[in-house]
Amino acid sequence: MIPPRSIMARPGRRTTEAVHDPSAPALRIRDLHVSYGERLALEAITFDLPVGSRLAVVGPNGAGKSTLLKAVAGIVRCADGSIAVHGVVPEGHTCIAYLPQRSEVDWRFPITAFDAVMMGRIGRLGPLRRPKERDRSVVREALALVGLEDRGKRRIGELSGGEQQRMFIARAIAQEAELVLFDEPLAGLDISSRNEVLDLLAQLRKATILVALHDLGIAATHFDFVLLLRGRMLGFGRPVDVLQPETLREAYGGALRMVSTESGILVVHDTACTAEDRCP
Amino acid sequence: MSVIDWLIAPLQYPFMVRALAASVLVSGLCAVVGAYVVLRSMAFLGDALAHSVLPGIAAGLLISGRGDRRSLLWWALGTAIAVSLGIGWIGERSRIREDTAIGIVFAGMFALGVALLSTVRGFAVDLVHILFGNVLGVSSWDLAVIGGFGAAALLTVFLFYKEFLLVTFDPALASTLRIRASFYRRLLLVLVAVVVVVSLQTVGLGLMLAMLITPATTAFLLTRRLPWMMGIGAILGIVSGVLGLYLSFYWGIASGAAIVLVATGFFLVALLVSRRRDVLRWRLKRRSGRPVAAE
Numbered sequence: 001m002i003p004p005r006s007i008m009a010r011p012g013r014r015t016t017e018a019v020h021d022p023s024a025p026a027l028r029i030r031d032l033h034v035s036y037g038e039r040l041a042l043e044a045i046t047f048d049l050p051v052g053s054r055l056a057v058v059g060p061n062g063a064g065k066s067t068l069l070k071a072v073a074g075i076v077r078c079a080d081g082s083i084a085v086h087g088v089v090p091e092g093h094t095c096i097a098y099l100p101q102r103s104e105v106d107w108r109f110p111i112t113a114f115d116a117v118m119m120g121r122i123g124r125l126g127p128l129r130r131p132k133e134r135d136r137s138v139v140r141e142a143l144a145l146v147g148l149e150d151r152g153k154r155r156i157g158e159l160s161g162g163e164q165q166r167m168f169i170a171r172a173i174a175q176e177a178e179l180v181l182f183d184e185p186l187a188g189l190d191i192s193s194r195n196e197v198l199d200l201l202a203q204l205r206k207a208t209i210l211v212a213l214h215d216l217g218i219a220a221t222h223f224d225f226v227l228l229l230r231g232r233m234l235g236f237g238r239p240v241d242v243l244q245p246e247t248l249r250e251a252y253g254g255a256l257r258m259v260s261t262e263s264g265i266l267v268v269h270d271t272a273c274t275a276e277d278r279c280p
Numbered sequence: 281m282s283v284i285d286w287l288i289a290p291l292q293y294p295f296m297v298r299a300l301a302a303s304v305l306v307s308g309l310c311a312v313v314g315a316y317v318v319l320r321s322m323a324f325l326g327d328a329l330a331h332s333v334l335p336g337i338a339a340g341l342l343i344s345g346r347g348d349r350r351s352l353l354w355w356a357l358g359t360a361i362a363v364s365l366g367i368g369w370i371g372e373r374s375r376i377r378e379d380t381a382i383g384i385v386f387a388g389m390f391a392l393g394v395a396l397l398s399t400v401r402g403f404a405v406d407l408v409h410i411l412f413g414n415v416l417g418v419s420s421w422d423l424a425v426i427g428g429f430g431a432a433a434l435l436t437v438f439l440f441y442k443e444f445l446l447v448t449f450d451p452a453l454a455s456t457l458r459i460r461a462s463f464y465r466r467l468l469l470v471l472v473a474v475v476v477v478v479s480l481q482t483v484g485l486g487l488m489l490a491m492l493i494t495p496a497t498t499a500f501l502l503t504r505r506l507p508w509m510m511g512i513g514a515i516l517g518i519v520s521g522v523l524g525l526y527l528s529f530y531w532g533i534a535s536g537a538a539i540v541l542v543a544t545g546f547f548l549v550a551l552l553v554s555r556r557r558d559v560l561r562w563r564l565k566r567r568s569g570r571p572v573a574a575e
Contacts, residue, residue, distance in 0.1 A: 070452070074455060075452050093458075097456065098453065104452075109449050110508075112504065122446055122459065127443065128440075130442075155504040171453075
């Protein structure tokens with residue numbers, strides 16, 4: 001859901017690029033509250049994320065996963081609390097990449113994959129400048145890194161779902177992002193496309209990554225930290241510590257089935273809905 | 281009569297030459313700026329802007345009189361820019377949905393215009409000219425205005441191409457890249473306002489919308505990149521403008537309507553061609569066993 005324009009953050013005059021504090025965590029959130037008009041979408045979120053780590057943000061539909069990512073990106077204003085990216089408020093950075101849900105993008109837009117990845121360079125170009133050969137080679141390299149080197153001339157709507165997500169990753173690479181916010185990258189993808197996207201995320205070694213996810217199994221196996229949300233923060237920490245039956249039941253209510261196997265691994269069946277939610 | 285005679289005959293009238301020049305300029309300009317209107321789904325806004333100019337023109341007529349056509353331009357321009365910024369402001373600040381806000385402003389302004397105009401003697405003739413344009417009455421001064429503002433508008437599109445592209449395609453990325461998205465959104469609105477005003481005399485505010493969106497949409501169906509969409513749109517617009525004027529000259533139909541009808545004809549042809557092409561492409565992909573791309 002795109003938030004109503006009225007609460008969209010309005011970045012002021014173009015500021016100089018924020019200077020990172022090397023001793024600060026990649027992301028420090030203190031008592032964050034976000035509301036859409038009267039409705040409180042997120043309350044009392046507090047955590048630190050070390051540089052280079054990967055965090056899965058999980059929770060049922062409407063838990064505030066997208067809102068959290070948008071607040072960190074500086075797209076949505078926070079009502080209360082603070083967010084610091086590498087020690088500085090998010091508004092000063094151009095190193096944050098926000099990769100939207102596929103459903104929020106107008107795929108009929110007449111641009112090629114190459115053009116879309118080039119957009120990641122615009123912040124570095126500044127006004128009135130045209131992309132130079134260096135920018136073009138950065139874009140070509142980024143496309144090659146995600147395995148789309150032969151798709152550059154395709155219109156974005158002609159790419160498959162997995163290719164579209166990889167194109168977004170290439171855009172984050174071209175942007176030279178240090179904090180990547182990825183909203184539901186696996187939604188609607190088949191298993192092989194999912195694995196390709198996950199492999200690519202694993203390769204982005206230098207960046208700190210936040211991914212909103214539905215699949216708790218992937219959150220448990222592919223991420224350093226898990227943040228469990230349902231409007232408020234139900235748990236933050238290592239996957240084994242957060243993904244416990246009690247906390248999960250608190251998040252998902254009765255819509256969750258759990259099976260314990262002999263090896264002690266919790267197999268979770270996530271329908272991604274809360275009990276009172278309109279489930280399919 | 282040979283084709284060449286057919287083409288040359290209208291050119292012996294200076295008013296036809298000026299009308300052709302105005303149509304070419306306006307159609308090309310509208311198609312380029314119209315590309316953004318189409319892609320940002322601002323068709324309704326473009327229409328509203330055109331109609332909202334009416335009270336400005338009416339006020340100009342009342343204050344400076346019918347003889348002073350030059351000051352009418354500034355009245356219209358001032359009104360259009362004020363309305364475009366007002367609509368942008370309402371859309372960003374208010375809890376009312378943007379299209380509702382546009383509808384209210386547009387209808388209210390149009391009513392104000394009609395109310396003001398109805399106090400002028402000979403109101404019906406003025407209204408018809410404003411609504412449907414009077415391209416045959418274009419003066420050299422009008423041409424200079426269209427050319428000057430048109431060049432400024434095209435230069436703006438050229439200079440801020442990538443920023444406009446970004447705020448149109450992905451406002452979220454624009455704000456994470458610290459592009460001043462709301463500034464460029466407003467600049468785009470002002471650009472549309474300027475283009476609407478300088479084009480008014482050619483097609484009138486009633487058909488203005490078609491010049492903005494029809495050639496641009498036709499080009500959208502035929503191409504895969506924005507620069508091409510602008511270029512092909514401009515060519516289609518210009519051809520529609522010229523052809524429409526000739527049809528108007530020989531068949532005695534209203535020139536604005538003739539231009540729009542030709543542009544609509546091109547759109548229908550492109551729609552059929554592109555559908556057929558999509559079906560063919562889909563079949564080819566199926567045959568070669570490649571996965572069909574998600575649309």
